[in-house]
Amino acid sequence: MGKKVLAELVNKEELNKDIFKFSVRSKEIADLAKPGQFLDIKVSDKGEPFLRRPISIHNVDKENGIVEFIFMVVGKGTKILAERNVGEKLDILGPLGNGTFDTDKKYNSVSIIGGGLGVFPLYELTKKLKNNASLNVYLGFRNKDLVTCEKEFEAIGLNKLCVTTDDGSYKEKGFAIDFMKKDIEEHRVDKIFACGPLPMLRAVKEYADKEGIDCELSMEERMGCGIGACLGCAIEYIRDDGTKTYKHVCKDGPVFDSKKIIF
Protein backbone atom coordinates (compact mmCIF):
# COMPACT_ATOMS: atom_id res chain seq x y z
CA MET A 1 0.00 0.00 0.00
CA GLY A 2 1.66 3.22 -1.10
CA LYS A 3 0.55 6.73 -0.30
CA LYS A 4 1.26 10.05 -1.90
CA VAL A 5 2.36 12.49 0.76
CA LEU A 6 3.90 15.91 1.15
CA ALA A 7 6.34 15.21 3.92
CA GLU A 8 8.24 17.89 5.77
CA LEU A 9 12.00 17.58 5.78
CA VAL A 10 12.72 17.83 9.51
CA ASN A 11 16.41 17.00 9.59
CA LYS A 12 19.25 16.93 7.10
CA GLU A 13 22.75 15.71 7.79
CA GLU A 14 25.79 15.26 5.55
CA LEU A 15 27.20 11.97 6.86
CA ASN A 16 30.13 11.90 4.49
CA LYS A 17 31.13 13.91 1.46
CA ASP A 18 28.07 13.82 -0.86
CA ILE A 19 26.20 11.33 1.34
CA PHE A 20 23.10 12.79 2.98
CA LYS A 21 20.67 11.55 5.57
CA PHE A 22 17.19 13.05 5.34
CA SER A 23 14.52 12.67 8.02
CA VAL A 24 10.98 13.40 6.88
CA ARG A 25 7.77 13.53 8.87
CA SER A 26 5.06 11.21 7.58
CA LYS A 27 3.02 9.21 10.02
CA GLU A 28 1.28 7.46 7.13
CA ILE A 29 4.49 6.12 5.62
CA ALA A 30 6.05 5.34 9.02
CA ASP A 31 2.99 3.29 10.02
CA LEU A 32 3.04 1.18 6.87
CA ALA A 33 6.77 0.82 6.20
CA LYS A 34 8.41 -2.61 6.16
CA PRO A 35 12.14 -3.41 5.91
CA GLY A 36 13.28 -3.37 2.28
CA GLN A 37 10.69 -0.92 0.99
CA PHE A 38 11.56 2.31 -0.78
CA LEU A 39 10.28 5.82 -1.44
CA ASP A 40 9.84 7.43 -4.85
CA ILE A 41 10.75 11.09 -4.47
CA LYS A 42 9.98 14.04 -6.69
CA VAL A 43 13.19 15.98 -6.19
CA SER A 44 11.83 19.25 -7.60
CA ASP A 45 8.39 20.65 -8.37
CA LYS A 46 9.64 22.49 -11.42
CA GLY A 47 8.96 19.58 -13.78
CA GLU A 48 12.66 18.76 -14.26
CA PRO A 49 14.09 16.26 -13.75
CA PHE A 50 11.02 14.55 -15.13
CA LEU A 51 10.92 11.29 -13.17
CA ARG A 52 10.93 10.56 -9.46
CA ARG A 53 14.01 9.05 -7.80
CA PRO A 54 13.76 5.74 -5.90
CA ILE A 55 15.54 5.75 -2.52
CA SER A 56 15.34 3.02 0.11
CA ILE A 57 13.98 3.52 3.58
CA HIS A 58 16.86 3.49 6.02
CA ASN A 59 15.14 3.86 9.36
CA VAL A 60 11.61 4.22 10.66
CA ASP A 61 10.58 5.83 13.92
CA LYS A 62 6.98 4.71 14.14
CA GLU A 63 6.36 6.46 17.45
CA ASN A 64 7.21 9.91 16.13
CA GLY A 65 6.13 9.30 12.54
CA ILE A 66 9.60 9.90 11.13
CA VAL A 67 11.10 8.15 8.11
CA GLU A 68 14.80 8.39 7.23
CA PHE A 69 16.68 7.73 4.02
CA ILE A 70 20.31 8.09 3.01
CA PHE A 71 21.45 8.86 -0.49
CA MET A 72 24.58 9.70 -2.39
CA VAL A 73 24.82 12.53 -4.91
CA VAL A 74 25.54 10.75 -8.20
CA GLY A 75 23.71 12.84 -10.80
CA LYS A 76 21.38 15.75 -11.35
CA GLY A 77 18.40 14.41 -9.42
CA THR A 78 20.25 13.54 -6.25
CA LYS A 79 22.12 16.85 -6.49
CA ILE A 80 18.87 18.82 -6.47
CA LEU A 81 17.54 16.69 -3.63
CA ALA A 82 20.66 17.39 -1.58
CA GLU A 83 20.00 21.13 -1.96
CA ARG A 84 16.53 20.94 -0.40
CA ASN A 85 16.26 22.63 3.00
CA VAL A 86 14.84 21.67 6.36
CA GLY A 87 11.23 22.87 6.60
CA GLU A 88 10.47 22.25 2.92
CA LYS A 89 7.91 19.65 1.91
CA LEU A 90 8.96 16.71 -0.25
CA ASP A 91 6.49 15.03 -2.61
CA ILE A 92 6.92 11.33 -1.89
CA LEU A 93 5.21 8.09 -2.92
CA GLY A 94 5.68 5.35 -0.38
CA PRO A 95 6.26 3.00 1.14
CA LEU A 96 6.65 1.12 -2.15
CA GLY A 97 7.45 -2.51 -2.93
CA ASN A 98 5.58 -5.70 -2.08
CA GLY A 99 8.70 -7.83 -1.95
CA THR A 100 10.16 -7.05 1.47
CA PHE A 101 12.71 -8.72 3.73
CA ASP A 102 11.11 -11.60 5.59
CA THR A 103 11.42 -10.73 9.27
CA ASP A 104 8.54 -12.88 10.49
CA LYS A 105 10.29 -16.25 10.28
CA LYS A 106 12.26 -17.59 13.23
CA TYR A 107 15.96 -17.75 12.45
CA ASN A 108 18.85 -19.01 14.56
CA SER A 109 21.72 -17.29 12.89
CA VAL A 110 21.60 -14.73 10.09
CA SER A 111 24.20 -13.03 7.89
CA ILE A 112 23.43 -9.57 6.57
CA ILE A 113 25.71 -8.21 3.89
CA GLY A 114 25.70 -4.76 2.31
CA GLY A 115 27.95 -3.04 -0.20
CA GLY A 116 28.25 0.72 -0.77
CA LEU A 117 24.85 2.42 -0.94
CA GLY A 118 23.28 -0.98 -0.30
CA VAL A 119 24.22 -0.68 3.35
CA PHE A 120 21.49 1.87 4.10
CA PRO A 121 18.30 -0.19 3.67
CA LEU A 122 19.79 -3.00 5.78
CA TYR A 123 19.64 -0.90 8.94
CA GLU A 124 15.86 -1.12 9.40
CA LEU A 125 16.09 -4.87 8.68
CA THR A 126 18.86 -5.40 11.22
CA LYS A 127 16.93 -3.48 13.87
CA LYS A 128 13.86 -5.60 13.24
CA LEU A 129 15.77 -8.88 13.47
CA LYS A 130 17.65 -7.95 16.62
CA ASN A 131 15.56 -10.05 19.00
CA ASN A 132 14.91 -12.77 16.46
CA ALA A 133 18.34 -14.17 15.66
CA SER A 134 22.05 -13.98 16.21
CA LEU A 135 23.19 -11.41 13.67
CA ASN A 136 26.43 -11.14 11.72
CA VAL A 137 26.61 -7.98 9.65
CA TYR A 138 29.17 -7.35 6.88
CA LEU A 139 29.46 -3.86 5.41
CA GLY A 140 31.75 -3.33 2.45
CA PHE A 141 32.94 0.03 1.08
CA ARG A 142 35.39 1.06 -1.63
CA ASN A 143 37.52 3.14 0.72
CA LYS A 144 37.65 4.89 4.10
CA ASP A 145 35.89 8.06 2.89
CA LEU A 146 32.76 6.12 1.99
CA VAL A 147 32.34 4.24 5.27
CA THR A 148 28.90 5.23 6.58
CA CYS A 149 26.55 4.05 9.35
CA GLU A 150 29.10 1.91 11.19
CA LYS A 151 28.24 3.40 14.60
CA GLU A 152 24.51 2.99 14.02
CA PHE A 153 24.88 -0.70 13.27
CA GLU A 154 27.20 -1.16 16.22
CA ALA A 155 24.61 0.34 18.55
CA ILE A 156 22.02 -2.29 17.61
CA GLY A 157 23.95 -4.98 19.47
CA LEU A 158 25.19 -7.59 17.03
CA ASN A 159 26.96 -10.90 17.35
CA LYS A 160 29.48 -9.56 14.87
CA LEU A 161 30.02 -6.42 12.79
CA CYS A 162 32.64 -6.62 10.07
CA VAL A 163 33.53 -3.50 8.06
CA THR A 164 35.71 -3.89 4.99
CA THR A 165 37.27 -1.56 2.42
CA ASP A 166 38.42 -2.72 -1.00
CA ASP A 167 41.74 -0.87 -0.61
CA GLY A 168 42.28 -1.59 3.07
CA SER A 169 42.18 2.10 4.03
CA TYR A 170 39.87 1.24 6.95
CA LYS A 171 39.34 -1.92 9.03
CA GLU A 172 39.47 -5.20 7.06
CA LYS A 173 40.98 -5.14 3.56
CA GLY A 174 39.09 -7.00 0.86
CA PHE A 175 35.53 -7.86 -0.11
CA ALA A 176 32.87 -8.25 2.56
CA ILE A 177 31.62 -11.48 0.99
CA ASP A 178 34.94 -13.25 1.58
CA PHE A 179 34.75 -12.49 5.30
CA MET A 180 31.15 -13.67 5.40
CA LYS A 181 32.04 -16.93 3.65
CA LYS A 182 34.86 -17.62 6.09
CA ASP A 183 32.54 -17.18 9.07
CA ILE A 184 29.79 -19.30 7.54
CA GLU A 185 32.25 -22.12 6.94
CA GLU A 186 32.78 -22.21 10.71
CA HIS A 187 29.21 -21.48 11.78
CA ARG A 188 26.49 -22.16 9.27
CA VAL A 189 23.67 -19.61 9.11
CA ASP A 190 20.08 -20.27 8.10
CA LYS A 191 19.60 -17.04 6.18
CA ILE A 192 21.49 -14.41 4.19
CA PHE A 193 20.14 -10.95 3.39
CA ALA A 194 22.02 -8.85 0.84
CA CYS A 195 21.86 -5.41 -0.77
CA GLY A 196 24.53 -3.76 -2.87
CA PRO A 197 26.09 -3.46 -6.30
CA LEU A 198 25.31 -6.09 -8.92
CA PRO A 199 28.65 -7.95 -8.85
CA MET A 200 28.31 -8.39 -5.09
CA LEU A 201 24.73 -9.62 -5.34
CA ARG A 202 25.72 -12.05 -8.06
CA ALA A 203 28.52 -13.47 -5.92
CA VAL A 204 26.25 -13.74 -2.87
CA LYS A 205 23.59 -15.51 -4.92
CA GLU A 206 26.07 -18.00 -6.37
CA TYR A 207 27.44 -18.77 -2.93
CA ALA A 208 24.06 -19.05 -1.17
CA ASP A 209 22.52 -21.19 -3.92
CA LYS A 210 25.56 -23.49 -3.98
CA GLU A 211 25.54 -23.90 -0.19
CA GLY A 212 21.78 -24.27 -0.09
CA ILE A 213 21.33 -21.29 2.22
CA ASP A 214 18.07 -19.36 2.03
CA CYS A 215 18.90 -15.91 0.65
CA GLU A 216 17.07 -12.68 -0.12
CA LEU A 217 18.51 -10.00 -2.41
CA SER A 218 17.41 -6.38 -2.75
CA MET A 219 17.56 -5.48 -6.45
CA GLU A 220 17.78 -2.22 -8.41
CA GLU A 221 16.62 -1.24 -11.88
CA ARG A 222 15.83 2.02 -13.65
CA MET A 223 12.28 3.04 -12.87
CA GLY A 224 9.48 4.96 -14.48
CA CYS A 225 6.32 4.98 -12.37
CA GLY A 226 7.59 3.19 -9.25
CA ILE A 227 4.20 1.56 -8.66
CA GLY A 228 4.03 -1.35 -11.10
CA ALA A 229 2.12 0.25 -13.96
CA CYS A 230 4.66 1.00 -16.69
CA LEU A 231 6.58 -2.33 -16.53
CA GLY A 232 9.83 -0.43 -16.86
CA CYS A 233 11.90 -1.86 -14.00
CA ALA A 234 12.10 -5.41 -15.32
CA ILE A 235 14.44 -8.12 -14.05
CA GLU A 236 14.72 -11.69 -15.29
CA TYR A 237 13.02 -14.21 -13.02
CA ILE A 238 12.55 -17.98 -12.99
CA ARG A 239 8.98 -19.14 -12.50
CA ASP A 240 8.11 -22.20 -10.40
CA ASP A 241 7.78 -24.29 -13.57
CA GLY A 242 11.33 -23.33 -14.58
CA THR A 243 10.40 -20.97 -17.42
CA LYS A 244 11.79 -17.46 -17.62
CA THR A 245 9.78 -14.30 -17.24
CA TYR A 246 10.25 -10.70 -16.13
CA LYS A 247 9.27 -9.40 -12.72
CA HIS A 248 9.29 -5.76 -11.68
CA VAL A 249 11.56 -4.37 -9.01
CA CYS A 250 9.11 -1.69 -7.86
CA LYS A 251 6.11 -3.95 -7.46
CA ASP A 252 7.28 -7.55 -7.01
CA GLY A 253 10.49 -6.48 -5.26
CA PRO A 254 12.77 -4.81 -4.50
CA VAL A 255 13.56 -7.92 -2.41
CA PHE A 256 13.61 -11.30 -4.18
CA ASP A 257 14.49 -14.90 -3.33
CA SER A 258 18.01 -15.39 -4.73
CA LYS A 259 17.09 -18.69 -6.39
CA LYS A 260 14.55 -16.91 -8.58
CA ILE A 261 16.88 -14.28 -9.98
CA ILE A 262 18.92 -14.60 -13.16
CA PHE A 263 21.92 -12.31 -13.49
Added chain:
Amino acid sequence: MNLGVDFCGIKLKNPVTVASGTFGYGREFEEYIDLNRLGAIITKGTTLKEKLGNKAPRICEVTGGLLNSIGLQNPGVEHFLKEDLPFLRKFDTKIIVNACGSTVEDYVELCKILNDADIDGVELNLSCPNVKEGCLAFGTTYEGVKGVTEKVRKVLDRKPLIVKLTPNVTDITQPAKGAEDAGADGISAINTLLGMKIDIKKRRPILANNTGGFAGPAIKPVAVRMVYQIAQAVNIPVMGLGGIMTGEDAIEFMEAGATAISIGAGNMVDPETSIRVIDEIEEFMKANQIDDIKKLIGSVEMN
Protein backbone atom coordinates in the same frame (compact mmCIF):
# COMPACT_ATOMS: atom_id res chain seq x y z
CA MET B 1 -21.38 22.92 -16.93
CA ASN B 2 -21.00 19.96 -19.26
CA LEU B 3 -17.78 18.00 -19.54
CA GLY B 4 -19.25 14.96 -21.29
CA VAL B 5 -18.24 14.12 -24.86
CA ASP B 6 -19.19 11.44 -27.33
CA PHE B 7 -16.04 9.86 -28.70
CA CYS B 8 -17.06 7.67 -31.64
CA GLY B 9 -20.12 6.38 -29.84
CA ILE B 10 -18.40 5.99 -26.48
CA LYS B 11 -20.04 8.36 -24.00
CA LEU B 12 -17.27 9.77 -21.85
CA LYS B 13 -18.27 11.63 -18.66
CA ASN B 14 -15.33 13.89 -19.33
CA PRO B 15 -12.73 13.95 -22.11
CA VAL B 16 -9.87 12.78 -19.89
CA THR B 17 -8.61 9.25 -20.43
CA VAL B 18 -5.41 7.50 -19.38
CA ALA B 19 -3.07 6.29 -22.11
CA SER B 20 -2.06 2.78 -22.94
CA GLY B 21 1.03 1.42 -21.24
CA THR B 22 1.22 4.02 -18.51
CA PHE B 23 -1.71 2.82 -16.42
CA GLY B 24 -1.32 -0.97 -16.47
CA TYR B 25 -4.78 -2.51 -16.09
CA GLY B 26 -5.72 0.15 -13.55
CA ARG B 27 -5.06 -1.79 -10.36
CA GLU B 28 -1.92 0.09 -9.33
CA PHE B 29 -3.77 3.40 -9.37
CA GLU B 30 -6.75 2.37 -7.26
CA GLU B 31 -4.99 3.24 -4.02
CA TYR B 32 -4.09 6.73 -5.26
CA ILE B 33 -7.11 7.98 -7.20
CA ASP B 34 -10.85 7.43 -7.70
CA LEU B 35 -10.99 5.54 -11.00
CA ASN B 36 -14.68 6.41 -11.30
CA ARG B 37 -13.74 9.96 -12.17
CA LEU B 38 -11.91 9.07 -15.40
CA GLY B 39 -13.56 9.39 -18.81
CA ALA B 40 -11.98 6.10 -19.85
CA ILE B 41 -9.11 3.77 -19.10
CA ILE B 42 -7.11 2.58 -22.08
CA THR B 43 -5.39 -0.66 -21.16
CA LYS B 44 -1.80 -1.73 -21.57
CA GLY B 45 -1.09 -2.96 -25.12
CA THR B 46 -2.53 -6.46 -25.19
CA THR B 47 -1.66 -9.27 -27.59
CA LEU B 48 -3.20 -12.64 -28.44
CA LYS B 49 -0.58 -14.57 -26.46
CA GLU B 50 1.57 -13.57 -23.49
CA LYS B 51 4.53 -11.35 -24.38
CA LEU B 52 7.58 -11.07 -22.11
CA GLY B 53 8.87 -7.76 -23.41
CA ASN B 54 12.40 -6.45 -23.83
CA LYS B 55 15.52 -6.67 -21.69
CA ALA B 56 16.23 -3.90 -19.15
CA PRO B 57 17.06 -1.04 -19.01
CA ARG B 58 13.66 -0.30 -20.51
CA ILE B 59 13.32 3.25 -19.21
CA CYS B 60 15.59 6.22 -19.57
CA GLU B 61 14.92 9.78 -18.54
CA VAL B 62 15.60 12.64 -20.98
CA THR B 63 14.96 16.38 -20.84
CA GLY B 64 11.20 16.90 -20.80
CA GLY B 65 10.26 13.25 -20.70
CA LEU B 66 11.53 9.73 -21.05
CA LEU B 67 12.34 7.00 -23.51
CA ASN B 68 10.77 3.57 -23.07
CA SER B 69 11.33 0.24 -24.70
CA ILE B 70 8.99 -1.99 -22.72
CA GLY B 71 8.31 -4.18 -25.74
CA LEU B 72 4.61 -4.73 -25.04
CA GLN B 73 5.02 -7.00 -22.03
CA ASN B 74 1.52 -8.31 -21.26
CA PRO B 75 -0.13 -11.53 -20.08
CA GLY B 76 -2.19 -12.10 -23.25
CA VAL B 77 -5.84 -11.40 -23.97
CA GLU B 78 -7.34 -14.47 -22.25
CA HIS B 79 -5.58 -13.63 -19.01
CA PHE B 80 -6.70 -10.02 -19.34
CA LEU B 81 -10.34 -10.99 -19.84
CA LYS B 82 -10.33 -13.41 -16.92
CA GLU B 83 -8.18 -11.61 -14.36
CA ASP B 84 -8.15 -7.91 -15.13
CA LEU B 85 -11.35 -6.96 -16.93
CA PRO B 86 -13.64 -7.96 -14.02
CA PHE B 87 -11.62 -5.64 -11.78
CA LEU B 88 -11.87 -2.75 -14.26
CA ARG B 89 -15.59 -3.32 -14.68
CA LYS B 90 -16.24 -2.52 -11.03
CA PHE B 91 -15.72 1.14 -11.86
CA ASP B 92 -18.01 3.60 -13.55
CA THR B 93 -15.66 4.41 -16.42
CA LYS B 94 -15.26 3.23 -20.01
CA ILE B 95 -12.76 0.53 -20.85
CA ILE B 96 -10.89 0.65 -24.14
CA VAL B 97 -8.47 -2.17 -24.96
CA ASN B 98 -5.22 -1.32 -26.74
CA ALA B 99 -4.71 -4.21 -29.17
CA CYS B 100 -1.44 -5.21 -30.79
CA GLY B 101 -0.10 -8.01 -32.95
CA SER B 102 2.85 -9.00 -35.11
CA THR B 103 0.88 -10.14 -38.15
CA VAL B 104 -2.45 -9.16 -39.70
CA GLU B 105 -3.79 -12.56 -38.61
CA ASP B 106 -2.86 -11.78 -34.99
CA TYR B 107 -4.82 -8.53 -35.07
CA VAL B 108 -7.82 -10.28 -36.60
CA GLU B 109 -7.82 -13.18 -34.11
CA LEU B 110 -7.41 -10.79 -31.20
CA CYS B 111 -10.21 -8.50 -32.36
CA LYS B 112 -12.57 -11.44 -32.88
CA ILE B 113 -12.15 -12.17 -29.19
CA LEU B 114 -12.51 -8.51 -28.20
CA ASN B 115 -15.67 -8.15 -30.28
CA ASP B 116 -17.46 -10.42 -27.80
CA ALA B 117 -15.84 -9.03 -24.66
CA ASP B 118 -17.48 -6.72 -22.14
CA ILE B 119 -15.49 -3.65 -23.20
CA ASP B 120 -16.41 -0.26 -24.67
CA GLY B 121 -13.96 -0.03 -27.53
CA VAL B 122 -10.77 -1.22 -29.17
CA GLU B 123 -7.73 0.93 -29.85
CA LEU B 124 -5.70 -0.67 -32.59
CA ASN B 125 -2.04 -0.04 -31.85
CA LEU B 126 -0.40 0.33 -35.25
CA SER B 127 2.38 2.37 -33.78
CA CYS B 128 4.57 0.63 -31.20
CA PRO B 129 8.21 1.42 -31.97
CA ASN B 130 9.58 -1.23 -29.61
CA VAL B 131 8.73 -4.57 -31.16
CA LYS B 132 10.46 -6.08 -34.15
CA GLU B 133 7.49 -7.17 -36.21
CA GLY B 134 4.05 -5.74 -36.75
CA CYS B 135 2.75 -2.47 -35.41
CA LEU B 136 4.99 0.08 -37.07
CA ALA B 137 5.26 -2.04 -40.20
CA PHE B 138 1.55 -1.40 -40.84
CA GLY B 139 1.27 2.02 -39.32
CA THR B 140 3.27 4.37 -41.49
CA THR B 141 1.47 4.37 -44.84
CA TYR B 142 -2.04 4.91 -46.17
CA GLU B 143 -2.15 1.39 -47.64
CA GLY B 144 -0.66 -0.29 -44.58
CA VAL B 145 -3.15 1.22 -42.16
CA LYS B 146 -6.08 0.75 -44.52
CA GLY B 147 -5.20 -2.89 -45.14
CA VAL B 148 -5.06 -4.06 -41.55
CA THR B 149 -7.90 -1.80 -40.37
CA GLU B 150 -10.24 -3.20 -43.07
CA LYS B 151 -9.54 -6.77 -42.03
CA VAL B 152 -10.07 -5.94 -38.36
CA ARG B 153 -13.24 -3.96 -39.11
CA LYS B 154 -14.78 -7.08 -40.69
CA VAL B 155 -14.53 -9.01 -37.44
CA LEU B 156 -14.97 -6.10 -35.06
CA ASP B 157 -18.53 -5.12 -35.87
CA ARG B 158 -19.89 -4.60 -32.38
CA LYS B 159 -17.31 -2.27 -30.86
CA PRO B 160 -16.03 1.17 -31.75
CA LEU B 161 -12.68 0.89 -33.54
CA ILE B 162 -10.02 3.50 -32.85
CA VAL B 163 -6.73 3.44 -34.73
CA LYS B 164 -3.68 4.73 -32.88
CA LEU B 165 -1.10 6.36 -35.14
CA THR B 166 2.64 6.77 -34.96
CA PRO B 167 4.20 10.21 -35.38
CA ASN B 168 7.23 8.65 -37.07
CA VAL B 169 6.01 9.59 -40.57
CA THR B 170 6.40 12.43 -43.02
CA ASP B 171 2.70 13.14 -43.48
CA ILE B 172 0.37 12.08 -40.64
CA THR B 173 -2.75 12.69 -42.72
CA GLN B 174 -1.95 9.70 -44.95
CA PRO B 175 -2.29 6.93 -42.33
CA ALA B 176 -5.19 8.91 -40.79
CA LYS B 177 -7.08 8.78 -44.09
CA GLY B 178 -6.21 5.10 -44.42
CA ALA B 179 -7.93 4.46 -41.09
CA GLU B 180 -10.99 6.49 -42.01
CA ASP B 181 -11.35 4.90 -45.44
CA ALA B 182 -11.16 1.43 -43.85
CA GLY B 183 -14.09 2.24 -41.59
CA ALA B 184 -12.43 3.17 -38.31
CA ASP B 185 -14.64 5.12 -35.91
CA GLY B 186 -11.88 7.26 -34.43
CA ILE B 187 -8.18 8.01 -34.38
CA SER B 188 -5.80 8.46 -31.49
CA ALA B 189 -2.53 10.30 -31.91
CA ILE B 190 0.23 10.34 -31.11
CA ASN B 191 2.19 7.34 -29.99
CA THR B 192 5.84 7.89 -29.03
CA LEU B 193 8.57 9.38 -31.22
CA LEU B 194 11.53 7.09 -31.82
CA GLY B 195 14.50 8.33 -29.80
CA MET B 196 17.89 7.36 -28.44
CA LYS B 197 20.08 8.34 -25.49
CA ILE B 198 23.77 7.55 -25.21
CA ASP B 199 25.79 7.08 -22.04
CA ILE B 200 28.72 9.18 -23.21
CA LYS B 201 31.25 7.55 -20.90
CA LYS B 202 30.37 4.01 -21.89
CA ARG B 203 29.70 5.09 -25.49
CA ARG B 204 26.61 2.92 -25.52
CA PRO B 205 22.90 3.65 -25.61
CA ILE B 206 21.30 3.46 -22.16
CA LEU B 207 18.34 1.36 -23.30
CA ALA B 208 19.11 -2.32 -23.82
CA ASN B 209 17.04 -2.07 -26.99
CA ASN B 210 19.24 0.91 -28.09
CA THR B 211 16.25 3.00 -29.20
CA GLY B 212 12.96 3.72 -27.49
CA GLY B 213 9.74 5.70 -27.65
CA PHE B 214 9.99 9.33 -26.56
CA ALA B 215 7.09 10.56 -24.43
CA GLY B 216 6.39 13.47 -22.13
CA PRO B 217 5.94 17.25 -22.27
CA ALA B 218 8.80 17.71 -24.75
CA ILE B 219 6.78 16.04 -27.54
CA LYS B 220 3.63 18.09 -27.01
CA PRO B 221 4.11 20.67 -29.80
CA VAL B 222 4.61 17.85 -32.31
CA ALA B 223 1.49 16.11 -31.04
CA VAL B 224 -0.66 19.27 -31.10
CA ARG B 225 0.40 19.97 -34.69
CA MET B 226 -0.42 16.42 -35.76
CA VAL B 227 -3.80 16.35 -34.01
CA TYR B 228 -4.67 19.58 -35.81
CA GLN B 229 -3.62 18.15 -39.17
CA ILE B 230 -5.56 14.92 -38.61
CA ALA B 231 -8.69 16.75 -37.48
CA GLN B 232 -8.52 18.83 -40.64
CA ALA B 233 -8.05 15.80 -42.87
CA VAL B 234 -10.69 13.34 -41.61
CA ASN B 235 -14.28 13.38 -40.41
CA ILE B 236 -13.94 10.91 -37.56
CA PRO B 237 -13.14 12.10 -34.01
CA VAL B 238 -9.60 12.31 -32.70
CA MET B 239 -8.21 11.40 -29.28
CA GLY B 240 -5.25 13.71 -28.67
CA LEU B 241 -2.24 12.80 -26.60
CA GLY B 242 1.44 13.49 -26.21
CA GLY B 243 2.89 15.32 -23.24
CA ILE B 244 -0.28 16.36 -21.46
CA MET B 245 0.50 17.31 -17.86
CA THR B 246 -2.07 20.02 -17.08
CA GLY B 247 -5.63 21.11 -17.81
CA GLU B 248 -4.27 23.83 -20.07
CA ASP B 249 -2.40 21.23 -22.12
CA ALA B 250 -5.62 19.23 -22.48
CA ILE B 251 -7.55 22.30 -23.64
CA GLU B 252 -4.87 23.09 -26.20
CA PHE B 253 -5.38 19.64 -27.75
CA MET B 254 -9.15 20.08 -27.79
CA GLU B 255 -8.92 23.44 -29.48
CA ALA B 256 -6.64 21.83 -32.05
CA GLY B 257 -9.42 19.38 -32.83
CA ALA B 258 -9.36 16.57 -30.27
CA THR B 259 -12.70 15.31 -28.95
CA ALA B 260 -11.01 13.53 -26.06
CA ILE B 261 -7.50 13.50 -24.64
CA SER B 262 -5.25 10.99 -22.97
CA ILE B 263 -2.53 11.20 -20.37
CA GLY B 264 0.50 8.95 -20.65
CA ALA B 265 3.84 9.78 -19.10
CA GLY B 266 2.03 12.20 -16.76
CA ASN B 267 0.67 9.19 -14.84
CA MET B 268 4.20 7.92 -14.29
CA VAL B 269 5.40 11.09 -12.62
CA ASP B 270 2.36 11.43 -10.42
CA PRO B 271 -0.51 8.94 -10.12
CA GLU B 272 -2.88 11.86 -9.47
CA THR B 273 -2.13 13.72 -12.73
CA SER B 274 -5.31 12.62 -14.54
CA ILE B 275 -7.56 13.77 -11.70
CA ARG B 276 -5.74 17.09 -11.44
CA VAL B 277 -6.17 17.60 -15.19
CA ILE B 278 -9.95 17.06 -14.87
CA ASP B 279 -10.10 19.58 -12.02
CA GLU B 280 -8.03 22.10 -13.98
CA ILE B 281 -10.24 21.76 -17.06
CA GLU B 282 -13.26 22.55 -14.88
CA GLU B 283 -11.51 25.54 -13.38
CA PHE B 284 -10.59 26.83 -16.83
CA MET B 285 -14.17 26.47 -18.04
CA LYS B 286 -15.49 28.29 -14.99
CA ALA B 287 -12.98 31.10 -15.26
CA ASN B 288 -13.71 31.55 -18.97
CA GLN B 289 -17.48 31.00 -18.77
CA ILE B 290 -17.53 27.97 -21.03
CA ASP B 291 -20.65 25.97 -20.25
CA ASP B 292 -20.03 23.06 -22.61
CA ILE B 293 -16.65 21.54 -23.32
CA LYS B 294 -17.78 20.56 -26.80
CA LYS B 295 -17.55 24.22 -27.74
CA LEU B 296 -13.79 23.99 -27.45
CA ILE B 297 -13.32 21.14 -29.90
CA GLY B 298 -11.57 22.35 -33.03
CA SER B 299 -12.10 25.98 -32.08
CA VAL B 300 -8.62 27.14 -33.03
CA GLU B 301 -8.36 29.59 -35.92
CA MET B 302 -5.21 29.77 -37.98
CA ASN B 303 -3.34 33.04 -38.45
